[in-house]
Amino acid sequence: MIKIVQDPNKLGFGIAVDQMNFIAEFPHRVKEIQQAFENHQAYTLVISQPVVIQWLKNMSTRFPQGVFVFEIVDARGVLAQRWELEIPASVTNEEIILADLLVIDIHPQPGFTFEDTLLAHFYAPILTSMTFPFTQLSSLLESVDPQKWKANLGIPLLARTLHSRLEEWKSKARSNEQRLLVEMFAADPNALMLQLMRFRVLRSYPSIGEAVLGEVFDVFRTLKMQLEDLKIEESKIPETILQVTYFLNNQQPQNSDDLVTLLDRTSGLLSVEFETIEKHLRDHSDWITPELIDQIEEKFSDPSRRLNRKIATLRGMIRPLKPKTPDLYWDVDTMLSWATESYLPYQSWCNRQEQFDSDLFAIGDRFSEWLMKNWNNIHANSKRMVFNILPNKAIDLKRDGVVNLVLVIDNLGWTFSEMLRDMFQERGYFLTGAEPYLAMLPSETEISKKCLLAGAVGYQAIDDKTYKGMIEKGWVPYFKDNAFRYISDIGSLSTIETIDAASYVVNYLAIDKALHKSADEIGMSHWDHIYHLLEKLVENTIFFIEKHGLQENIRIHVVSDHGSTRIPASVQNDLDLAFFKTNGFEARSHRYVTVSSERFSGLADNLRLDCFFLPANDFMNPENVLCARRSNRFLPTDKGFYVHGGLLPEEIIVPYLVFEPATIATQDLTVLLKKNEFRYRMETVELEIGNPNDSAVDQIQVSLLNGNVESEPIRIALLNGKKNMAIQIKARFKVTSILEEQSNLHIRIRYHAHGEQRTFDVLPKITMKKMVEEKSTSVFDD
Template identity: 85%
Template sequence: MQLEDLKVEESKIPETILQVTYFLNNQQPQNSDDLVTLLDRTSGLLSVEFETIQKHLRDHPDWITPELMDQIEEKFSGLSRRLARKIAALRGLIRPPKPGYPELDWDVDTMLSWATESYLPYQAWCNAHDQFDPDLYAVGDRFSEWLMQNWDDVHANSKRMVFNILPNKAVDLKRTGVTNLVLVIDNLGWAFSEMLRDLFRDKGYFLASAEPYLAMLPSETEISKKCLLAGAVGYQAIDDKTYKGMIEKGWVPYFSDHAFRYISDIGSLSAIETIEAATYVVNYLAVDKALHKSADEIGMPHRDHIHHLLEKLVENTILFIEKHGLQENIRIHVVSDHGSTRIPATVQNDLDPAFFKTNGFEARSHRYVTVSSERFTGLADNLKLDCFFLPANDFMNPDNVLCARRSNRFLPTDKDFYIHGGLLPEEIIVPYLVFEPATVSTQDLTVLLKKNQYRYRMETIELEIGNPNDSAVEQVQVSLLNGNVESEPVRIALLNGKKNMAVQIKARFKVTSILEEQNSLHIRVWFHAHGEQHTFDVQPKIIMKKMIEEKSTNVFDD
């Protein structure tokens, strides 16, 4: 039996716990190396051991690295389910790398990968820790510029607009014997995805897939949510603009008459006595309302309040599922219409709010204004340096619109609250999440080595990592364990079910006399699924060649 397989009932060994506590309290690591030494001396079986490591890292967040967190998670793998949230909180202290500027010629998939894997994690970290980076607005504006330049193509062909979500998922929503619950959470930006994932996981429902989508322009509720729910390419294309009409009548050509039911708020979900529809669409406004209030007004940081609201939303969702006995045949879909951003009053504003109080600017918010046709045609071109121009007919909107660029705003942000309507990634990119109950055991990932011949030099090892499970897996790490190979592990934040991904590992092969290392590549893969860590090894065969192949001296060779 391995040490990590032991189960310890801490309540039955109080004296042992006390002695371990004495020992740990006498250890005072002075740097990250000392902490690793202390970690090596722990058993990984006791909560007090983790709590000691946790305290040192909270006191010294600069010691935390992804590699150290991997070591901690491996050490305390036997307690992983109980400690999952605390470990995630420690990982959250790691400042992500600052994103570089995206390229204007990227395709939509490349841009969304950059945004969700680089820009948004950094932006969310800065926001959560009140460390605003003024350079980030210019980086985000490059995304905005890309979106404007490519709008016609992205809008028509990408299948990544919010109005594409329900048509894209038509097959899932028609699955026989499955009840769908679609939670439409107003103003839920991509950064809140992990919070929802953790809350549902605590209730036994796990992330099956997570995909980014793009809000309509401007990124505001009236336009973007109605296009989302109607599946309409623009606001002008919507006939019945009531939410109930869009949901219960508009989708009849795609689904049966009784397929969709609109629920105006989460409280009304409990009033349903009989399941008569295949899909229930719930409108949830509490997050949006909270984000538009100042932190002083709600009496706590926004993130804490949003966590509380989403926790209650998840609880009500589970009550609905259990009331109707849907535990084994429910799919929970989470969608949103737009995100938002927080711009402190001290951040530079290149617009003069007083100018937009004049005639012709008919409705103003912090990040966009509507403009009369007469005034719109006469706007100076140099205003495009600080605003994006959205002609009504080109964007199928009811009015001409100006959207503020970078950190600009049409109204002062004199309090600590969130605003939207612009084109920054945090305003535009929203999640589509699916949660399901865990009904089958987790399979190991698949690992395909794309080539098997290498030389004793620096090489690029190309792998294809696949997820055969129905549910997504997270925090995937792929490492090479050969003693004669120098390399750094590669990480995949999220891999959706039934999907694969190509990864590359830069590795330097050194000459070795060990036959096993000459003939096989030892690959170890860690990943998280259903709140637990999984590890497995694969050893595909390889052929090692010399740096220079000697030519044969056989006289019969050509």
């Protein structure tokens, strides 16, 4: 048999056969055909030239009937073979070729039709839905690529396929409102997105919504669309924001209840809404409560990441409870808990609000008394002194495969821990440890920092007093020769080209320098200035990590040598400054003086009421020291700058913080539907939400997205790791003809993990039953 395969479009046959590419080959091919016929051999030839086909058809008439078989290879046949799909009769060879369907590498998904395959590849997979995806409207709109779609609409087959799908969606719409929404999408997806952005904001302001959107507002409101994932781009809806601004500026809350009412009316999606609430609270700080800030944080949860600092500032305006006077007989852990959870939050609040409480100096002095009374035991046994930090963390610092970056931030008190936590969290590094430590006495850099870096129990015990020597030589007996590298400032960190040490210790002095300047000199509050300094420190730290590709094996340690305090000039000073100007005293700071041995031994004992005596040998210091108690000082002060050297908690307690990258990916929460049988009535949907992660997640929101289900989202504030929680959602199920809604419950879970918002959907199977009368049971809804 002689098989002649006609391939006019040069599509290829898919098997290894001879092809005649040039007309000049015709005589040679004729000889091959005659030879095959005489030898009773099968012969197949693929030919693309129409004239050659005609010649062979003429030639075939001279052979017995049935010797020649003519077949044609067309685009439809080849594509059907490749895709293993039925090609609609309306699709022509020319359309397939024009759309490059035989050139582009497309692999149809199981169950897809020919149209589905085109829509998924050339437009978006979501268009394969047989009905308009009302519950996934945000995803549908985000899938629109204007340039790509415009190009595809220039190809007849692709344009017709999209048009057919849109017409099919219109025909299956169950109401005029649904049909109008489909028509709006078909006409201009981008215009629809802008209208929905406006609507998402203005449904909280119905009178404005009706004026701005007209009849469309009622259409959208009737459809009850799920728009939580629709991103609001404020720059694209300026006229809407202006109208909301007018409305907000006309509201003048007279008390906290009025403000809560106004907060409830906002959409929680616009900057101007937050700024309005923020302004009222700044003007009326007495309205602020933890509950109100929680409400604000929840209301503005969508843009919360950019509002984190502002919300934290508002929360910081809440006056903490005044600390009680501590007990001199408390152990170290109890005293440190009191200081970090009670005293320091209150002291920090007073400081930031410029509301100095003179009682605090007396309360803090009780801590100072406790420290002096128990000094020998704390120093020897507590493991809570700054010189204990590096030895305590020796195992971590020796961990194979990990590079340690130790940031030594001079004068960083405990109260700045939260600020640093938030900054590192925003960059993907999360707090894995936070411990308070006690500075050396007096609380000043020369003594406390050198004991910290040397791991020495006292200044007199340090052999090499240079920072570089202490770090790179002093630890060799305990670590390897290349264990530590000392970096004198944060700027020098960027000059490192090769990682050749296990730990890099960076000295950072900018905070200390800023605190010793007045607010007038630096041009802003110390708190704001320190925020910017720490922000830059974190930025440089992340640059170093990314430059050397250490994202997966870095450990960031933050340590400090001491803290500081502010003492207004108006606060009583019990010290006679003239007395300390005589020989034998040298004021090293506002809070401590050194004393010659001769003078020290002759000091009157009643001076201990206003000073603490620190003998050089007892405290392993180079000189005898007097530290001022309470608010006393040896030099004049004002509230414009910070001082240290005393024994108040804010001068003594410093943080040790550890930050690590989230190397283990966050797993989505588990969702278990406790019952899956429902009737078309008010029902209780029982769910069990579980957290498979080791760390807690928060701000959990559980929503039901079925179009035929009316319900309110359920919120869970916090769910600890490896824990689950049962919740109940009251939901009204309405009769629906949509099969998907009859057989699946569409559940959306939104939550925060590691400072990021996450969203996922689950669609457990359900069975819907019609209302039937049951014995002794009312058939009516409750």
